[in-house]
Amino acid sequence: MKKYQIAVIGGGITGLSVAYYLHKAGKEEDIPLQVTLLEEKQRLGGKIWTERWNGFVMEKGPDSFLERKTSAKQLALELGLEDQLVRNKVGQSYILHNNQLHLMPEGAVMGVPTQLTPFMYTQLFSLAGKLRASLDLLLPRQKADKDISVGEFFRKRLGNEVVDNLIEPLLSGIYAADLDQLSLKATFPHFAQMEEKHRSLILGMKKTRAPKPAQQEPKGQFLTLKNGLYTLVEAIEEQLPADSIVRGCRIIQIKKELSKYQLICEDGHKFTADFIIATTPYPALQQIIPTFKYFLPPKAIPATSVATVLMGFDEADVDLPYEGTGFVIPRNEQTTITACTWTNKKWPHTAPPGMFLMRLYVGRCGDEAIVEEPDDVILQQSLEDIKKVMKIKNKHIFYRISRWRHSMPQYTVGHVDWVNQLEEELAKNYPGLFVAGASYRGIGIPDCINQAKAAVEKVLKQIQTQAVFDY
Numbered sequence: 499m500k501k502y503q504i505a506v507i508g509g510g511i512t513g514l515s516v517a518y519y520l521h522k523a524g525k526e527e528d529i530p531l532q533v534t535l536l537e538e539k540q541r542l543g544g545k546i547w548t549e550r551w552n553g554f555v556m557e558k559g560p561d562s563f564l565e566r567k568t569s570a571k572q573l574a575l576e577l578g579l580e581d582q583l584v585r586n587k588v589g590q591s592y593i594l595h596n597n598q599l600h601l602m603p604e605g606a607v608m609g610v611p612t613q614l615t616p617f618m619y620t621q622l623f624s625l626a627g628k629l630r631a632s633l634d635l636l637l638p639r640q641k642a643d644k645d646i647s648v649g650e651f652f653r654k655r656l657g658n659e660v661v662d663n664l665i666e667p668l669l670s671g672i673y674a675a676d677l678d679q680l681s682l683k684a685t686f687p688h689f690a691q692m693e694e695k696h697r698s699l700i701l702g703m704k705k706t707r708a709p710k711p712a713q714q715e716p717k718g719q720f721l722t723l724k725n726g727l728y729t730l731v732e733a734i735e736e737q738l739p740a741d742s743i744v745r746g747c748r749i750i751q752i753k754k755e756l757s758k759y760q761l762i763c764e765d766g767h768k769f770t771a772d773f774i775i776a777t778t779p780y781p782a783l784q785q786i787i788p789t790f791k792y793f794l795p796p797k798a799i800p801a802t803s804v805a806t807v808l809m810g811f812d813e814a815d816v817d818l819p820y821e822g823t824g825f826v827i828p829r830n831e832q833t834t835i836t837a838c839t840w841t842n843k844k845w846p847h848t849a850p851p852g853m854f855l856m857r858l859y860v861g862r863c864g865d866e867a868i869v870e871e872p873d874d875v876i877l878q879q880s881l882e883d884i885k886k887v888m889k890i891k892n893k894h895i896f897y898r899i900s901r902w903r904h905s906m907p908q909y910t911v912g913h914v915d916w917v918n919q920l921e922e923e924l925a926k927n928y929p930g931l932f933v934a935g936a937s938y939r940g941i942g943i944p945d946c947i948n949q950a951k952a953a954v955e956k957v958l959k960q961i962q963t964q965a966v967f968d969y
């Protein structure tokens with residue numbers, strides 16, 4: 499019986515999920531599939547990378563996933579990891595403004611105020627800024643005929659102060675982005691829909707927000723695994739036949755050969771495939787199919803470099819100014835770090851008793867040079883920043899710096915149309931080659947898993963159609 503050969507390029511969470519769901523479908527639906535996952539590095543997981551050391555569970559890349567976007571939790575459950583899931587502790591978070599920490603105003607949903615009193619009392623905005631934001635209650639709808647930036651959208655509704663001091667540090671943390679370039683349609687389309695329906699964002703948020711359950715502890719919205727997110731990678735790997743994973747194989751070219759594809763690895767190895775799912779970041783795809791004429795404009799899908807700095811302290815050596823889980827920093831504060839998480843306050847399993855683990859972030863769109871600085875420079879500047887608001891009595895016991903070059907894809911204005919166009923042209927010119935992953939339709943882990951599932955569906959659909967012809 500013919501076995502359909504499917505090559506999956508890239509062993510990050512998207513590629514691993516593709517391989518997992520293909521294997522599952524092959525077994526459950528009795529489809530003859532031969533899946534090969536080709537990863538350039540020796541380590542699987544891509545951006546997911548946990549270090550377990552001396553009782554610490556340290557995430558160098560992502561640290562958790564949103565429960566609300568269900569695909570990641572569902573995958574963890576399918577893999578039998580239910581007893582390892584951990585939910586974040588809910589605590590106060592803060593914003594640095596004029597070198598002081600300010601409470602996140604209660605009722606601010608992704609930066610949009612929904613409660614009057616905390617908003618009126620916060621010192622994050624001047625009186626003029628507060629009055630400007632309240633104009634949202636009166637302003638008419640904006641024209642919704644084309645994609646605009648997240649910055650433009652919110653600046654028109656709520657004014658610059660609320661955007662720069664609250665919305666920007668909250669939202670841009672997800673993409674390390676410049677809000678004035680970030681596409682509203684690709685990242686937060688529900689805000690445009692809310693304006694369309696309710697006109698005012700403040701009123702829309704108030705109406706659509708689920709009522710707070712009476713006398714119930716607020717519940718964390720994020721999940722991770724108690725031995726780190728890498729557990730997910732290991733659990734998927736266990737489900738895949740060992741010979742279906744090829745490590746240290748950087749694909750440098752894809753050639754079309756009659757009804758098959760040939761994939762050429764840097765070390766000269768060749769693989770044939772009926773279908774390819776490419777889950778590499780977009781720039782790698784451009785290198786692999788250099789003769790493809792329909793690549794997006796050069797400015798499409800740029801990627802920002804960031805670094806994470808993990809520091810371990812004796813708990814007695816750190817004086818936190820307040821109870822809470824950390825703080826974010828607006829772009830206008832002139833600091834090197836962009837955010838600081840008091841990691842074991844948010845995730846108690848990450849540090850052994852008596853120790854304190856902190857994670858700092860550096861680098862954001864347009865401000866990335868710091869990522870290339872040597873460790874001592876990054877450490878010194880990061881410490882200078884945190885010492886503005888925290889007392890550190892003794893030096894850290896250890897640190898880990900992880901540089902993620904060109905790792906945060908920027909969904910700039912026009913992104914959704916570009917991705918649609920790319921997929922259409924690939925379908926015409928490279929039938930059976932599909933793309934998925936963080937460069938395209940969402941960068942969060944659940945978004946990547948959803949894209950993996952969608953790509954698997956497309957392959958299976960084509961196989962089923964071909965099977966009909968074969969009969």
Ligand SMILES: Cc1cc2nc3c(=O)[nH]c(=O)nc-3n(C[C@H](O)[C@H](O)[C@H](O)COP(=O)(O)OP(=O)(O)OC[C@H]3O[C@@H](n4cnc5c(N)ncnc54)[C@H](O)[C@@H]3O)c2cc1C
Nearest residue numbers: 508510511512538544545560561748749935936941942943
């Ligand atoms: C610092 C940081 C923090 C983050 N925090 C969170 C978070 O808390 N929660 C969340 O949901 N998301 C978070 N994200 C985003 C999320 O981690 C990523 O978007 C997601 O893991 C990307 O998965 P992927 O499989 O699409 O890509 P990647 O993980 O980049 O995997 C792509 C793989 O392709 C391989 N590859 C590339 N080129 C080739 C080639 N030519 N041949 C073969 N293999 C190749 C790479 O080596 C890599 O393994 C974070 C990202 C970063 C960088």
